[in-house]
Amino acid sequence: MRIGELSSATGASTRSLRYYESQGLLSSDRRSNGYRDYGEEAVRQVAFIQDLYRAGLPSQIIRDILPCTAPTPPEGECTQLLARVQQVRDELARQEQQITQRREMLDRYLSGTATPAGLGGQPVCSA
Template identity: 85%
Template sequence: MRIGELSRATGVSARSLRYYEGQGLLSSDRRSNGYREYGDDAVGQVAFIQDLYRAGLPSQLIRDILPCTAPVPPAGDCTRLLARVREVRDELTRQEQQIAQRREMLDRYLSGAATPVGLGAQPPCSA
């Protein structure tokens, strides 16, 4: 299928598909007229790439992961990549906890249960 067909089938812009190719995430064959020709598995691969991007993985890590998800994985060890994905997940967990703590602090200030350091017992601002 050509790039426009893949774009329509996946909802991903042709520009993004070309970017994926440039990053080594997606491959195509070139016809004699220069048009890109994608294989039947391209729709699923683009969906997987999109999922990994939404999960917060950088393109370099996605590029390394893709061969490990092939029907016949490479001869190398993919467990290192799994450890790297876990690191990304753990960093997201840490960020979520930090955001929850910040939100809790703001809730305490807004409810009057806490006063910012240095303001003492000043009356709250009226909105």
């Protein structure tokens, strides 16, 4: 299928598809006229790539993950890769916890139940 057809089938822009190819995430054959030709598996692969980008993974990790989705994945590499992905997930969880704590502190300031240290119980501002 040509790039426009793949774009229609996946909802990814042709620009994104070219980017995926430049990053080594997607491959195509070239026809004699120079047009890209993608196999049917490209639809599933593009959907998977988009999911991983939405999950916050960088191209480098996605590029490493893709061989592990093959019918016969490389031995050993996928176990190490899984550990890397779990590290990314754990870092996201840590960041979520920090954001939650910050939001809760701001909520306490806004509700008047907390005051900055050193103000001796004085509210930050009065409404």
